[in-house]
Amino acid sequence: MEFLQWFLEFLQVQLPRYLDGAWITIQLTFAGAVLAFVLAMVFGIMGSTRPWILRAITTVYVEVFRGIAALVVMFWIVYALPDMTGYELDPMFAAILALGLNVGAYGAEVVRAALNAVPKAQVEATVALNLSWFQRMRLVVVPQAWAQMLPTFGNLIIELMKASAVVYLVGILDLTAVAREVRSGTGETLAAFAIAFVFYYLIAQVLIFGMRLLERRANVKLGRIPPSGGGLMGLLRPPSVGTRVGVAK
Amino acid sequence: MSPSDTPENTTAPGVDGVVAENAEDGLIVFDKVVKRFGDLTVLDHLDFSVAPGERVTLIGPSGSGKTTILRLLMTLEKVTEGRIWVDGEPFSHMPRGNGMAPANEGYLRARRKRIGMVFQQFNLFPNMSVRKNIMEAPVHVLGIGKDEASQRAEELLELVGLGDKIDAHPTQLSGGQQQRVAIARALAMRPEILLLDEVTSALDPELVAGVLDVLREVAETTDITMLCVTHEMGFARDVSHRVLMFDQGRIAEEGPPDQIFGDPREERTKSFLKSVLENGH
Numbered sequence: 001m002e003f004l005q006w007f008l009e010f011l012q013v014q015l016p017r018y019l020d021g022a023w024i025t026i027q028l029t030f031a032g033a034v035l036a037f038v039l040a041m042v043f044g045i046m047g048s049t050r051p052w053i054l055r056a057i058t059t060v061y062v063e064v065f066r067g068i069a070a071l072v073v074m075f076w077i078v079y080a081l082p083d084m085t086g087y088e089l090d091p092m093f094a095a096i097l098a099l100g101l102n103v104g105a106y107g108a109e110v111v112r113a114a115l116n117a118v119p120k121a122q123v124e125a126t127v128a129l130n131l132s133w134f135q136r137m138r139l140v141v142v143p144q145a146w147a148q149m150l151p152t153f154g155n156l157i158i159e160l161m162k163a164s165a166v167v168y169l170v171g172i173l174d175l176t177a178v179a180r181e182v183r184s185g186t187g188e189t190l191a192a193f194a195i196a197f198v199f200y201y202l203i204a205q206v207l208i209f210g211m212r213l214l215e216r217r218a219n220v221k222l223g224r225i226p227p228s229g230g231g232l233m234g235l236l237r238p239p240s241v242g243t244r245v246g247v248a249k
Numbered sequence: 250m251s252p253s254d255t256p257e258n259t260t261a262p263g264v265d266g267v268v269a270e271n272a273e274d275g276l277i278v279f280d281k282v283v284k285r286f287g288d289l290t291v292l293d294h295l296d297f298s299v300a301p302g303e304r305v306t307l308i309g310p311s312g313s314g315k316t317t318i319l320r321l322l323m324t325l326e327k328v329t330e331g332r333i334w335v336d337g338e339p340f341s342h343m344p345r346g347n348g349m350a351p352a353n354e355g356y357l358r359a360r361r362k363r364i365g366m367v368f369q370q371f372n373l374f375p376n377m378s379v380r381k382n383i384m385e386a387p388v389h390v391l392g393i394g395k396d397e398a399s400q401r402a403e404e405l406l407e408l409v410g411l412g413d414k415i416d417a418h419p420t421q422l423s424g425g426q427q428q429r430v431a432i433a434r435a436l437a438m439r440p441e442i443l444l445l446d447e448v449t450s451a452l453d454p455e456l457v458a459g460v461l462d463v464l465r466e467v468a469e470t471t472d473i474t475m476l477c478v479t480h481e482m483g484f485a486r487d488v489s490h491r492v493l494m495f496d497q498g499r500i501a502e503e504g505p506p507d508q509i510f511g512d513p514r515e516e517r518t519k520s521f522l523k524s525v526l527e528n529g530h
Contacts, residue, residue: 124325125372129386129438130362133354139385143376222375223420 010191014182021178022199028095028174029161029203035100036107036160037153043104044111045137058108065105071166074098078170095167103160110152114145147218154211158204165200175199276301276474277322277442282331282341284317284498291317293498294331301441304468304475306485306506309495310521315478319444322476323366324357335360335442362390365440369447371427373419373434379406380415383434391438398437405433409463425456429463436467443467445477457481464488480525486510494518 039061047058065073077094081087089097118141126136168177179196183189219225275298284292292314299305307315320326321333321341332349333341342349343356352360373382383402387393393401406412409429411422419427428448435443445464449457461484468475468488479485485492485506492509494502494517502515513519 121368121370121372122374124323125368125374127325127361128323128364128366128368128435130358130390131386132358132390135389139389140374140376144374223418 007191010186010188011195014186014192014195017178017182018175018195018199021173021175021196022203024092024173025161025164025175025199026203028092028099028164028167028172029157029207031096032099032103032160032164033157035096036103036156039100039104040107040111043108044115045142047108047112048115058112062105062108065101066109068102070098070102070163071169073101074167074170091167091170091172095164095170095172099160099164102163103156106156106159107153110149110156111145114148115141117148118144144222147215147222147224150211150215150218154208154215157207157211161203161207162200275299276303276336277476278334279318280332280334282321282333283329284314284321284326285329291498292321295499297493297500297503299474299476302472302474303491304477304489306489306492307476307478307495308480308482308485308492308509308521308525309501310524313495314498315495316446319366319446319476319478322364322442323444324352324361327351335363362438363441364444365435365438365442366444366446367428367431367435367448369450371419371424371431371451373427373431375419377419378415379411379417379419379422379430382419382430383437386434387437401437402433405436406430408436408466409433410459423456424452425459428452428456428460432460432463432467440473442474442476445475445479447478447480449479449481482510482522482525494521496521 043058043061046054047062049055074095074097077089077097078091081089081094122140122144123136126140131139164174165176167174168180173181175196179192182195183192186192216225220227277299279295279297282292282295283290291312295314295318307318309315317326321328322335328341331341332339338360339349339352340360341352343352373379374385377385380399380402383405384395384398387398387401388395403412403415406415409432411426411429411433414422414426414430419430422430428451432448448464449460452460461481464477464484465488467473475488477485477489489506491503492506493500494509494513494515496517502509502513502518509518510522513522
């Protein structure tokens with residue numbers, strides 16, 4: 001009882017700082033995810049095309065940024081780039097760039113694989129209707145691959161959120177930085193990090209919920225699950241349909 | 250097809266001259282077409298032509314190259330040797346300099362718009378409603394207004410007997426219904442040539458008749474040139490002007506349906522027809 005009272009008081013004092021930190025983490029996650037998504041789509045689509053030069057560019061991007069820790073990229077942008085160019089980037093921007101480039105490389109592989117998994121027969125149908133390459137991608141291939149990308153995108157966005165915990169190393173006051181500061185300020189290691197745990201967990205749950213919502217919509221669109229049913233509770237369960245793309249006979 | 254007016258053109262052009270002559274015979278002309286997949290020769294120096302408005306049925310054992318002919322015309326495959334002409338114009342190839350080069354995508358896009366295809370597995374787009382399946386290509390490829398395309402989609406669905414399914418999702422339809430939508434989708438592009446690739450083979454027996462009725466109606470009410478690969482001999486007999494019997498990448502026998510089905514001359518045709526009948530098709 002005494003502990004609880006103490007903890008509540010501790011929380012009351014420290015909560016605004018944690019909320020500020022969580023808000024930074026959310027911003028990093030959101031902006032990093034947007035950048036990663038754009039990069040994943042661009043490089044993933046390029047990687048699924050025929051010209052070897054486009055595929056080679058994708059391979060280089062994926063292998064380079066998948067192979068380098070986001071932290072090192074971030075250090076490089078924050079510390080090395082100004083040395084080389086005399087141009088200093090805002091650490092927040094550098095962190096978003098590093099996270100986006102890193103997760104985008106994983107995402108590009110997901111996009112490429114999902115595009116390649118769209119049945120050849122679907123592509124042939126677009127040829128028979130004389131769609132251009134761009135129309136084919138926009139109207140048929142990407143919308144069908146979308147449902148297959150989403151489960152992995154869900155994992156990636158949570159990975160990105162967690163990977164953002166390294167940004168305190170370039171002086172950004174994210175959730176982890178706040179926890180460290182609270183710990184060194186109060187000496188309460190257990191409580192300081194426990195609160196951060198809870199915040200990370202809650203953010204992850206919101207992300208998972210959002211991704212399930214998108215996944216569900218995508219599967220309804222492809223006629224794999226009926227438009228309604230399950231209600232809100234249904235969203236808490238992972239979709240039970242396979243990821244095979246195609247027309248049911 | 251330019252006149253041979255340069256010295257270097259007088260050697261090769263004999264060939265071109267012959268081809269051009271052949272090309273005038275029909276809407277579709279195959280000129281010594283060879284198609285190989287690796288070591289496997291699927292079409293072996295195939296020559297044939299199809300007249301405008303003609304309905305031609307291709308029959309023969311599986312692996313005899315029938316479907317490959319349709320896929321070549323739909324530009325889903327490229328010829329290994331020989332040339333295809335459509336309406337007197339090179340189709341598999343394009344003029345380049347004094348000679349011919351394999352057609353590139355831009356050249357093909359301008360030419361395959363007159364050709365439509367219906368596939369064995371329907372290949373409807375599962376990310377679109379029935380209406381969108383039919384109207385997207387007319388809107389985006391032909392540049393038809395959305396309202397007009399939508400109305401045309403309704404008319405075509407009425408034609409195939411599915412007027413009430415316009416806002417359904419493809420997965421809510423039976424195979425036969427899906428195939429009828431696929432026919433409507435192909436017709437929405439107003440093709441001059443319609444390729445039908447075993448369109449009833451994937452259907453349950455009780456659904457076959459509905460699809461064939463739709464195609465009979467199309468054959469009766471339009472002058473679309475039709476090339477049809479099928480095992481439905483009754484349908485072939487009703488609809489086609491000419492039947493080509495394929496065997497090992499060549500035409501083993503050809504003639505009007507009454508002759509091919511009633512009085513086949515070639516042994517291979519006889520044995521093929523016998524095996525089809527025994528299999529209950």
